Amino acid sequence: MHPILADPRRLLWYELAWIIAGVGIAALLRLTEQAEWTGALEFAVPLCVVWSFDALSSYYICRSQPYSQRRWPVTLSLFGGASLLSALVWLGLGETWNLLGRWMSHDNRPFVVMNPAGWVMYFAAGFVLYLLALLAHDVLIAFESVQEAARREAESRVLARDAELQMLRTQINPHFLFNSLNSISALTGFDPAAAREMTVDLAQFFRRTLALAERERITLGEEVTLCEHFLAIEKRRFGAKLATELRVSAEAAACLLPPMTLQPLLENAIKHGIRQVDGGGTIAVDALVRDGQLRIAVVNPVAPEDAPAGAHGVGLKNIRERLAVLYGPRAHIAWQRSETQFAIEIHLPVDKESGA
Structure with a gap:
């Protein structure tokens, strides 16, 4: 007509x-x-x-x-x-x-x-x-x-976002869930209170993961809260072997970024770093705003005899591809590995919610 x-x-x-x-x-x-x-x-x-x-x-x-x-x-x-x-x-x-x-x-x-x-x-x-x-x-x-x-x-964009969300939902490492459930099962025998706390953290982590994944962008502060639930679970599994230092400035916490950007980096740091190092170590996260960019750095120890940095593979590749689609040349991601340390840094354009 x-x-x-x-x-x-x-x-x-x-x-x-x-x-x-x-x-x-x-x-x-x-x-x-x-x-x-x-x-x-x-x-x-x-x-x-x-x-x-x-x-x-x-x-x-x-x-x-x-x-x-x-x-x-x-x-x-x-x-x-x-x-x-x-x-x-x-x-x-x-x-x-x-x-x-x-x-x-x-x-x-x-x-x-x-x-x-x-x-x-x-x-x-x-x-x-x-x-x-x-x-x-x-x-x-x-x-x-x-x-x-x-x-x-x-x-x-909607179809791509739906596909991305589906990827995010299936990307959560099944081994993380299985290991967490095994840890909860083990704790129920001698520390029921810790088992209950771990169950709550696990439920909060998956609930927040699904809720945040429904949004196109979230604040770094919301992502850090999600990561805190994730780390709380992992700390009960690894005990004193896992320590974390989260240094996120207030200005950086208000910046927007795609959901599930930081959490996979921490998962990689534990899977390819802490777990492989006999004495464990500290995962350090620094986030700040400088020169009009949100800068996020994650540093973790690695075992000298472990595979080179390229083996971190799929998770980092997925993040790099997502950032390239969403930000193009305005986003930058790079990583490097020394004999005892792996470091990754992400630069994103500063963007905040209206009125923030």
Whole structure:
């Protein structure tokens, strides 16, 4: 269906524009002394309202010539021919309406008494008006194309986000869940209170994981709270072998970032670092805002004989790909490994919630 006919508001504005065009034609007829004001208005305004529906055909002509596929000689010929044909219809309609005006009047006078030059001018006006209708519909189609592209992009983003959320839900290491449940089972025999606390932390971790994953972006503070539940569980598993230092500035905590950005880094630090080191060690997290960027650094010990940094693989690769999609070149992630330490640093553009 024609987009103007499908929208009552658009149709109202469209007809108002043609009424204004009718008043303009009436003024032209009056200035050239082809008619009095009353007759010119009675002639031009109803004529423009009726003919406006003929001008709607210009939409389908424009649609038949997509802008990116146009061969301009063909397009110009088509537009010129359509305007000429429409101007002939405009001329015939004008003459018919003028005769009807003679028939309806008491003194047998038409709305306007035009000489041949006046009718030529009237014909030219119809030609120009149809060309303007073609141009207006070209703009309308271009606007619709932009809206459609934006809609498809939004749908693609939604689909990509759904896929990403599904990945986030399945990315949580099943071994973490199994190990946590085993630890809870073991604790119930000699420390029921600790088992209950670990169960609460595990439930809070998964509840917050699913809740935060539903959002496109969260604050770093919310991500840190999630990580605290995760670390509380892991500390009960590893005991004194695992220590953490979380240094997050207030300004950094208010910054927005994609959910599940920091937690996989801590999971990697434990899986590929603390677990492999005999004496364990400390995972240090530093987050601050500097030079207009949110900077997050995670440092953990590694065993000298452990595999090189590339073996951290899938988790870091997923984070890098996600940040590249969301931020492009504005995001930066890098890591390096020494004999006893692994360090990763993420730089993101500073973005905060409105009013923060």
